[in-house]
Amino acid sequence: MTNGSWGEPNILHVDMDSFFVSVEVLRDPTLAGKPVVVGGTGSRGVVASASYEARAFGVHSAMPSTRARRLCPRAIFLHGDHRRYGEVSGQIHRIFHSMTPLVEPIALDEAFLDVSGARRLLGSGEEIAAEIRTRVHDEIGLTCSVGVAPNKLLAKLASEAAKPIAAVSGVRAGKGIVVIDAEHAEDFLYAHPIRALWGVGPRTYERLAALGVQTVADLAKIPLDALVGAVGMSHGNHLHELSLGRDQRPVVSERDTKSIGHEETFVRDIDDTVELHRVIVRLCDAVASRLRASNLAARTVQLKLRFADFTTITRSRSTKDELSTGNGLARVAGELLDAPELAEGIRDQGIRLLGVSASHLAPPTGLQLSFDDLLAGTERGAPEGSIGSGWHEVADAIDAIRERFGADAVVPGASMSPTGDRDRTVGADLWGPSDSEDEAGAHSRSRRGR
Amino acid sequence: MKFRCERDLLVEALSTAGRAVTGRGGALPVLSGVKIDASNDRLEVTGSDLDLTIRTSVGVNIAESGTAVLPSRLLSDIVRSLDQGAVDLEVTGDEAQISSGRSQFAVRTLPVDDFPHLDEPSGDQVSVAADELASGLKQVVLAASSDDARPILTGVLMTAEEGGLRLVATDSYRLAVRDLPEATVLGEGQKVLVPSRALGELIRVLGHAKEVNVRLGERDVTFFVEPEDGVSVELTTRLIEGEFPNYRQLIPASYPNEMRVGREQLLDAVRRVKLMAREATPLRLTQRDGSLELMAVTQDVGQAHEEVDAVYSGTDELTVAFNPDFLIAGIEAATGDEVVLQTLDALKPAVMRSTEGSDYLYLLMPVRVS
Numbered sequence: 001m002t003n004g005s006w007g008e009p010n011i012l013h014v015d016m017d018s019f020f021v022s023v024e025v026l027r028d029p030t031l032a033g034k035p036v037v038v039g040g041t042g043s044r045g046v047v048a049s050a051s052y053e054a055r056a057f058g059v060h061s062a063m064p065s066t067r068a069r070r071l072c073p074r075a076i077f078l079h080g081d082h083r084r085y086g087e088v089s090g091q092i093h094r095i096f097h098s099m100t101p102l103v104e105p106i107a108l109d110e111a112f113l114d115v116s117g118a119r120r121l122l123g124s125g126e127e128i129a130a131e132i133r134t135r136v137h138d139e140i141g142l143t144c145s146v147g148v149a150p151n152k153l154l155a156k157l158a159s160e161a162a163k164p165i166a167a168v169s170g171v172r173a174g175k176g177i178v179v180i181d182a183e184h185a186e187d188f189l190y191a192h193p194i195r196a197l198w199g200v201g202p203r204t205y206e207r208l209a210a211l212g213v214q215t216v217a218d219l220a221k222i223p224l225d226a227l228v229g230a231v232g233m234s235h236g237n238h239l240h241e242l243s244l245g246r247d248q249r250p251v252v253s254e255r256d257t258k259s260i261g262h263e264e265t266f267v268r269d270i271d272d273t274v275e276l277h278r279v280i281v282r283l284c285d286a287v288a289s290r291l292r293a294s295n296l297a298a299r300t301v302q303l304k305l306r307f308a309d310f311t312t313i314t315r316s317r318s319t320k321d322e323l324s325t326g327n328g329l330a331r332v333a334g335e336l337l338d339a340p341e342l343a344e345g346i347r348d349q350g351i352r353l354l355g356v357s358a359s360h361l362a363p364p365t366g367l368q369l370s371f372d373d374l375l376a377g378t379e380r381g382a383p384e385g386s387i388g389s390g391w392h393e394v395a396d397a398i399d400a401i402r403e404r405f406g407a408d409a410v411v412p413g414a415s416m417s418p419t420g421d422r423d424r425t426v427g428a429d430l431w432g433p434s435d436s437e438d439e440a441g442a443h444s445r446s447r448r449g450r
Numbered sequence: 451m452k453f454r455c456e457r458d459l460l461v462e463a464l465s466t467a468g469r470a471v472t473g474r475g476g477a478l479p480v481l482s483g484v485k486i487d488a489s490n491d492r493l494e495v496t497g498s499d500l501d502l503t504i505r506t507s508v509g510v511n512i513a514e515s516g517t518a519v520l521p522s523r524l525l526s527d528i529v530r531s532l533d534q535g536a537v538d539l540e541v542t543g544d545e546a547q548i549s550s551g552r553s554q555f556a557v558r559t560l561p562v563d564d565f566p567h568l569d570e571p572s573g574d575q576v577s578v579a580a581d582e583l584a585s586g587l588k589q590v591v592l593a594a595s596s597d598d599a600r601p602i603l604t605g606v607l608m609t610a611e612e613g614g615l616r617l618v619a620t621d622s623y624r625l626a627v628r629d630l631p632e633a634t635v636l637g638e639g640q641k642v643l644v645p646s647r648a649l650g651e652l653i654r655v656l657g658h659a660k661e662v663n664v665r666l667g668e669r670d671v672t673f674f675v676e677p678e679d680g681v682s683v684e685l686t687t688r689l690i691e692g693e694f695p696n697y698r699q700l701i702p703a704s705y706p707n708e709m710r711v712g713r714e715q716l717l718d719a720v721r722r723v724k725l726m727a728r729e730a731t732p733l734r735l736t737q738r739d740g741s742l743e744l745m746a747v748t749q750d751v752g753q754a755h756e757e758v759d760a761v762y763s764g765t766d767e768l769t770v771a772f773n774p775d776f777l778i779a780g781i782e783a784a785t786g787d788e789v790v791l792q793t794l795d796a797l798k799p800a801v802m803r804s805t806e807g808s809d810y811l812y813l814l815m816p817v818r819v820s
Contacts, residue, residue, distance in 0.1 A: 363749060366732040366771055366817040369797060370622040371700050374815070392818065 006150045006182035009125045010116040011251065013147040013155035014096065014132060017164060017174075019109030020049035020080055022142050023088050035075040039065050044265065048080060055166035085109075088140060095135050099128055104251045112152055114251035129177045149180040153247035154189065157196060161188075189245045190217035197242050204231055204239075219243040260294070261302070261357025262286050269308045269350030273337065276351060280333045282415035283356040285326035291358060292399055297322035298358030301332040306353035307345055315339065322364050326412055327391040329358060367392060451488050451516025452540040455508070457550065460493075460537055461530050462681045463506040467497040468522040469651055470504040470685075480564035484522040486539075489515040496568070497522055502648045503568055505684040519560040520546055528555050571672035571686060573665040578615075578633045580675065584656040586617050586628045587649050589783040589810055594646035595621035605690040606649055607697075609641035618697055619646060624776055625697055625799075625813040626783065635664050643694055644671060648687035655683045700799060701813060705792035707764025709737050710805065713789045717781045719744055719756045724774040726754035732771035732817035737762050737793070746774070770796050771817040777802075780812040 016022065020038040025031045035054035039047040045065040057072035068075065089108035096103045099122060102114035115128050122128050129146040136144050147158025158178040165172045180188050193215055194200050194208055207230045213219050219227075220243040228236035241247070252258070262283045270276055280303075291298060301323065302316035315336045323329050333356050401410045455463075467484050478500075487494040491512050496505045518541040525548070529537060532550040540547045541559060548555040587606070595603035600622070607618040614631035636642070655675050656662060663674040669689055676682040720733065727733050727746035736743040742760040747753040770793055781789060786806035793800045796819075802812040 365730050366819040368623055368730075368732075368773055368817050369815040371620065371625065371695070371799070371815060372622055374700060374799065 006185050006245075008116070008119075009148045009150050009179055009181050010114060010119065011149055011151055011155045012113040012115060012125060012129055012132075013149075013152065013159040014111050014113065014129075015145050015147075015159045015163075016092065016109035016136075017143045017145060018049050018051050018055075019089075019142070020085055021051040021054075023085055024078055024080075025051075026141055027084070031076065035059070035072050036078065037065070037068055037072070037075045038078045038080040039068075041065060041077055041079050042267070044267070050075075052164050052166040052171040056168050056171070088142070091140055092136060092142075092144075095132060095139065099132065102251045102253050104253060112155065112251045126177060126179045129179075133176055143176075145174055146177045147180070148177065150182065150185065151245070151247040152249050152251070153198070153242060154180045154185060154245060157189070157192060160196070185245055189243075190215060190220065192216045194219050197239065199235065199238060199242070204235070207231055216243050259302075259357045259359035259361065260287055260290050260296070260298075261304075261355055263304060263353055263355025265353045266351070269352050270354075271347055271350040273343075273346060276337055276346070276354060277330075277334055278415050279354050280337060280356060281326065281330045281412050283354070284329035284333055285412045285415065287356055287358050288324055288326040288329055288395065289399070289402070291324045291361070292395060295363050296361045297324040297364035298329070298361050299323065300358070300360035301329055301336070302355075302357045302359060303333050303336040304353070304355035304357070305337075305342070305346075305351055308349040308352055310352070311345075312353075313342075315342075316359075318360060322362075322367065323358065324364060325391040325395045327394075329356065330414075451486070451518055452514035452538075453488050453493060453510050453512045454536050454538050455493060455510045457529060457532050457534055457537050459508050459510075459681060460539075461526070463493065463495045463508050464522070464526045464529060466655060466681065466683055467495040467504045467506045468526050469654075470497040470499055470502045471522040472499045478564070478566070480519055480560050481566075482521060482523070483519040483560040483565070484525065485517065485519045485562070485565045487517050488512045496565075498566065498568060500566065501645065501688045502651065503686045504651065505686075506681050507684075508681045514540075516541060517562055518546060519562050519565050520557060521560065524557060528557070568686070569667075569670075571665045571670075571684070572667040573672075575663050575665050575674075576635050577661050577663045578630075578635055580656045580659040580662045582630055582633060583662055584653050586615075586630045586633075587653050587656075589628045589812075590617040590619045590626045591646045591649050591653065592619075592779050592783060593621060593624045593626035593812070594619040596646075597621070601690060602643065602692045602694060604646055605643040605694070606646050607641060607643055607694045608636065610636040610638055618694070620695065620697060620700075623773070623815050624780070625700055625811075627697070627811045627813075629809040631809070636666070640666075641694075642666065642671060643690040643692065645687055645690055648685065652685055655685065701801075701811070702794055702799065705764075705794055705801065707737065707762070707768055707793045709742060709760050709762045709764075709791045709793075710788055711742055711758055711760040711791070713781060713784060713787055713804075715758055716742075716789065717778065719758045720774060720778055720781065723754045723756050724778070726752055727774050730773070732819060733774040733777060734769055734771045734819065735791075736767060736769045737764070737791075738767045764793070765795075768793060768795070770800060771819045772800075772814060773817055776814055780814055783812055784810065 021036045024036060024038060033053060035057065036051040037047055037054050037059060038049045039045055043066060047059060047061050047063045047065055047068050049061055050059040054072050054075050059068045059072050085108055093105060096111055096113055100113050100115050100118045104112040106112065115125055118128060125148040129148050133144060133146060136142055145159045145162035147155040147162060149155040149158050158180045162175045162178040164174040194213060195205060211222060211226060211230055213222060219239065224240050227240055264279060264283065299322060300316055300318040302314055304314045306312045317332050317336055319332060398410055464484065471482060471484065481499060485496040489512060491509060492507055493510045494505055494507045496503065528548055532553060535550060537550045544559050546557045546559055548557065590606055594606055598604065603621055609616045611629060613634060614629055615633040615635050617628045619626050652673055658677045658680065659675040665672045670686055671689060672684060672686040674684050723733060723744045723746045726748055728748040728751055731746060731748045734745045739762055742758045744756045780802035784802055784804040786804040788805040790803050790805055791800060796816055799813045799815050802814060804810060
């Protein structure tokens with residue numbers, strides 16, 4: 001590693017401390033100091049957020065809720081209130097945006113900020129980080145940890161290092177801010193176990209451990225050839241770069257969002273394509289709503305399927321049309337689902353998770369109307385396969401209704417089951433479905449692709 | 451087979467027939483070739499993709515009759531590359547010798563027996579003025595779709611209308627209708643759907659002729675063009691089966707807004723402003739008393755504005771956006787010094803027509819902009 005290659009620490013990674021739980025504590029202060037878990041409460045649910053008191057028992061996010069219950073039976077389990085989290089997240093992100101326009105939202109409670117352009121006005125990265133922490137605390141009543149470093153990789157590791165520490169004896173306050181400058185970058189990075197790097201999952205870890213690689217320092221030392229031999233060419237090169245602290249990815253602001261998507265894990269695996277099409281309609285409706293809210297249209301639609309055996313595949317298709325209606329997206333996603341090569345897997349295994357995302361986004365340049373749109377209102381109807389068909393007017397009406405009466409006020413008829421049961425709101429099952437079907441659905445939240 | 455022919459005539463005969471040949475011939479390799487028949491002092495060249503067949507014929511000195519299939523593209527390229535003058539072609543066994551001056555080529559032939567047998571044209575023959583048909587087709591073919599997903603829309607509807615012929619095409623974004631009152635090709639109530647690709651080829655060959663003869667069969671239509679000298683052409687195309695959309699219901703009964711503007715002036719202005727309409731960005735036309743304002747804005751690139759004198763009557767100020775290419779096609783297809791643009795509102799079809807005569811109509815759907 002060449003020391004000279006490090007830039008100024010201008011990248012901030014801001015991560016709220018146990019965000020969902022903290023918002024709950026804000027609302028109900030009696031929860032303070034207790035083990036609290038927010039997440040899916042059903043048999044297939046996962047933990048979305050755990051208080052540091054619960055973490056002391058080994059509970060962490062993405063852990064199956066059933067396991068969390070076994071580890072910490074005293075914990076208070078909450079299904080969560082997505083609408084509220086969304087509101088608070090909005091306040092937090094507004095504070096970020098008052099510092100720099102270059103904010104890349106990663107999740108409701110997490111974002112990267114590039115402050116290189118704000119330094120003259122607002123001070124060093126460290127000073128800006130301190131300002132953010134103060135404002136988030138004073139204006140909202142929450143705490144966050146900030147990593148300040150020359151790139152995203154190091155900033156993310158730094159914010160981790162700034163976090164409070166959970167121990168059985170109690171929760172110790174963290175540093176709050178950790179700054180990694182050129183001088184300390186190497187030592188800081190090398191001390192991390194390789195697991196801390198993006199792209200080191202269980203399988204990669206196993207292969208690297210077999211080479212005696214445990215820390216990033218070990219990883220940086222082994223020859224690239226050996227690394228490539230163990231994990232493959234592209235992954236090997238990638239890890240090599242990371243081990244040297246090289247991460248060129250820019251902070252991409254919301255305006256340059258690359259994709260908008262939704263996905264859903266099912267209570268039970270679904271092998272009925274008709275039912276899967278209903279899910280597609282529902283997800284596409286939600287994605288389209290967000291596209292229109294951001295004044296964007298998509299030219300590419302991606303379908304993600306996770307089979308019962310956890311094999312996950314994605315299929316995407318681009319169109320020459322700009323898509324911004326649920327109907328338009330669902331038509332393309334539906335075609336992807338109907339691909340003959342998928343039929344067998346769906347029938348034999350069933351689908352555990354289905355996701356739809358829209359990419360290749362740009363503000364709509366305008367929609368070329370067609371005579372099909374004109375005929376859509378007549379009894380003849382539009383020819384099959386036409387795209388416009390008056391759906392844009394429908395979308396406008398839907399947006400107006402939702403604006404006034406809320407997201408659940410109007411849903412696509414095609415997303416209803418034949419018995420007329422209304423399906424859950426998109427986003428409600430982000431952390432796995434709850435067992436009781438009547439549990440209040442949470443509001444749709446963004447899952448932003450890179 | 452053995453004959454001698456002038457290079458220019460041979461080039462024309464080969465390249466015109468070759469236009470029906472598509473690529474490598476797909477499933478039937480012999481279709482990448484043209485069939486050459488030489489007999490009775492006439493040379494016939496046939497190219498086909500099974501949907502469209504073009505046969506050219508030219509009078510030449512035949513030394514020895516015969517039939518052969520030769521690779522279309524290669525043969526055409528060879529003959530075109532030769533110097534002006536006589537070209538000799540002789541086929542012996544499975545090899546063709548092409549020679550001119552001191553150039554000599556030997557080309558392997560394709561199996562004659564594989565070349566599909568093509569039915570002789572059927573139906574009664576009627577004749578139409580070539581220039582009239584050509585001008586009508588040019589105005590209509592441009593609105594036909596090239597998207598094979600909706601095959602019906604790739605055709606031009608030819609229908610009998612008040613004793614004359616009506617041509618109609620639409621790609622679902624625009625509709626072109628042209629009446630040829632003098633052309634009595636079809637009987638009362640008769641209508642056929644002809645692939646626009648074939649008609650595009652027909653337009654090319656109509657330029658050389660005064661008259662075109664048409665024979666309408668059950669499944670296909672044949673057009674004959676026989677110029678006084680040179681290469682005569684017989685173009686046969688399969689008809690498209692299916693019901694053409696009811697285009698009449700698309701045409702509004704009346705338009706509250708009407709604008710008259712100089713055709714060349716408008717065309718020049720649209721072409722200029724279009725430079726700033728990148729990536730499918732529409733052109734916005736704002737019509738008000740006395741002027742037409744054109745505008746294009748492409749995000750992160752820039753914008754263009756132009757004002758054109760116009761006579762306008764209707765709603766105080768109306769902005770309608772169009773795909774610039776569709777707009778240009780309509781202005782170009784209209785004839786005369788002045789065009790009329792009639793509109794209802796920003797979301798309804800607009801009509802572009804010439805102030806001279808009412809035998810042509812170009813209906814265009816706007817682009818919906820926020």
